Every structure is written in structure tokens, then in C-alpha cells.
Amino acid sequence: MSLFPLQLRDVVFRPNGRAVLEGVDLTLSGEGITVILGPNGAGKSVLLRTVCGLLQPTGGSLDWGGGAFDPLAVGMVFQHPVMLRSSVIDNIALGLVPRGVGARDRRLAAMAMLEQVGLADRANDNARQLSGGEQQRLALGRVWLTRPRLLLLDEPTSSLDPSAVEAVERIVRQIRTEGTKILMTTHNLGQATRLADDIVFLAGGRVREHVSVRRFFSQPASAEARQFIQGELPWHLAF
């Protein structure tokens, strides 16, 4: 069953009465890369966690192509991925454990994935001793191995150097080529122009714009988006 179009209707998230998402309406198709932009505290990460099912919205609903939410079809990579105290190959195979894949098949699939993310020569190294960029590639490979239909990326390249950013972006493009829908957040406008098909601009817990990347950067419709692109977004828009 298809997860798409994914429709968020009036999604509200107010932990302890503090407004984080204030009625998010958004429709996502099943293809391409959608980048969520917005100032700090706009609710980008909370929105991704809500879509992932890690947070329950206080109000509103998510409609998954008219069907039920399939958790196994949705994966997420975090800003700071966590590595188990184990080898690189054990860490990349981790995502297959809850899917009931046997140890031997896990290892074979993990080795093939390590080749794809360029970490095959580090297979038996301690995962915690990888660089930040390598850990993020491992985290991407770990989720990619589960073949999600929707992949959520929460600022996957923040605090990475340019060459590591380039390596991560290359993997993201590869995942997209395989037909996985990607919804990601970033503060890097250059990255948004390089990767995005469409942009969701979030400010004050609401979607202010959802347009193509070209249109967003050439003709931003809202004053907030214009100011954000120019780096002048007033601080009070952020919670």
C-alpha cells in the first residue's frame, strides 16, 4: 500500500501548553526531496519526529495515502547519530534486527551497504572512533538498508566539513534515485538549492510556503521567507 500522498491536516504540538506546531497543513507526494527550511525553534525537528511517529501530535491528523501508518516504511536519521559500542558492520546491520533478518543475511547485506557508503575498509573498526562525516554516512546506510519509502533527515550535515557534506549529499541523491521520498531539514541554503525539489518554509510553528525550490529562492511569497533568505528573519518568529 502506498504511503503517499502524505497529508498533514492542522497538526498541532503543544507540550505542556507551549506551542511548537500551530496547525501544520502539508501535502507530500511520494517522489523527490522536500527540504524544510526555517529559523531555529520553528518546529522543523518536531515536525519530522511527528511524521516518524516518535511524537504524538496534540491535535490534527496524518493521512498516509488513505491507509494505515506503516512504521517499517519510514526511517529517520538524526543530527547526531548514536553508535553502539561495537564494530562498524554491527552498527550498519542494526536496522535489520527488528525486521527479523538472520545474522548471516544481515552481515551480507551490511557488507554490501558498507561498499555503497564507502566504509567497507572500516567494517571491523570501532564505530565510535569514526569521524563525524563517517558516522553520518554509517547512519544513512543503516536506515537505507531497511529500504524505507519515506526517509526523514534531521540536519544530517550540520557540523560536518565540506568534503563530508559532499559525501553525505551524494548518498542522499543515490537514495532518492532508488525511489525513496526524502523529507529533510537543513540550515544550509546552498544544500537546499543543491538537493531540494520543493521547499517547505516553516516559521512560528506554521507552514508559510510550500513551493518549488526555484520559486522559493527567486520569488519568495512571504515576507518571513524573504527575510530568512536574506538572513534578517526577526528573532521573535522563533519560539
Added chain:
Amino acid sequence: MGGFSQAIADAFSLLLGFDARVFEIVLLSLQVSSLAVLIGTFIGLPLGACLAVGNFPGKQAAAVVVNGFMGLPSVVVGVVVYLVLSRSGPMGDFGLLYTPSAMVIAQVVLVVPLMAAISRQVVEDSWRQYCEELSALRFGWRDTVRVLLYDCRFSLSVAVLAGLGRAMSEVGAVMIVGGNIDRSTRVMTTAIALETSKGDLPLAIALGMVLLVLILLLNAGAFALRTSVMRRFE
């Protein structure tokens, strides 16, 4: 003072002369405590991890009970296990009372809460760190417990050592359910208590020295193993 020096000298001669009685008692102690800790590890560590990861009604109360049972008086455990294993008790037909098996059961009851409480604390700290990642990978609670126990293996060695320390140094429970029968259920702690009360200090001191050395050696070995493996994976 002279009597004390003589007792120590006699204790050394018992040890250096490989006294059969001493080594029989030491061997039985090691067998009983090792088996109890092995069983306790398979019960206590997963139990603690389930308490850390699980989300069920009464979770806090269960954690309080487990923590409270860490300091369970061994004589109370001894009496309860005695009642269960005695002829008129629910497990009386098995005829386990005054056997090493009864001592193992009593020590398991003593070490499980201790190991579970330490395991709960260690795994809970780890769970806070991994919660989102494992939830996003769609780990169920069983897989989560397994992965976290594996991930915390170095820290959990402390729980196993604590269990072993408690089992080997415990006297009240094994005295009650084992009966301290010579060449059958006499272990180091019960023998030390008995020989001291009889005034046979050399044997008590010899066994006390062996007990201390064993506990120190086990701790040193575990520390060395933990340090070398942690160097690879931390």
C-alpha cells in the same frame, strides 16, 4: 598476641600444605556461588533492562521493590527458602533442603535483586541516549533489551561482580538452607563462622584469607578484561 601469631602461622601451614579439608570447602563455595551468579545473571540483568526500557503500569513501584530488595537480609531469605524447600513446603517433594542446590537457590534469591537494580540503572542511562534512534529503527522491547544489554556489557560486569561478591560473602541463608554439613554443604563463610565459634582459629583464618584473595583476584581479572575491551569499543 602469641596465640594470634600461632593461629596465623598454622593457617599458612594449612594453605601451603594443600590441606584437603580447606580445598574441599573452597571448591564447594566456588561451585555454589558461581552457579548462583550464572543463574542470577540470566535473570537479574534482563529483569533490570526490562524495568529500564518497559513502559507498564507499576513500573516505578517495581523499581522501588527491586532497589529495596538489594539489601534483603540473608537470614530472611534463608528462612523463606527453608520454608519453601522444607518437607511441608511447596517444593518439599524435591528433597532439596540441606543440599548444595538449596544453597544455590538461596544465593540466587539474594543476588537477583542486586544485579537487577544495577542493570536497571545502567541500561536506563543508555536507553535515554538510544531511545530515539532505536525507536526510529522500529525496535520492539525485546530487541531493545537485547541490544542494550549487549551495548552495556562492560558496565554490567560490575553487576556480575557485585552479585559474586554478595554470594561468596553471604553466610546466613546458606547456613539455614544448607545446614553447614561437613563434606556436604559446608562453604567458606559457614565454615569460618563454625570454626571461630569452636576456637579453631587456624582453619577460620586460612579460609578467610582464601576468600579475600579470591574476591580480589576476581575483581582484578574483571577490571583488566573490562579495561582492555573498553579500549577497543569506547
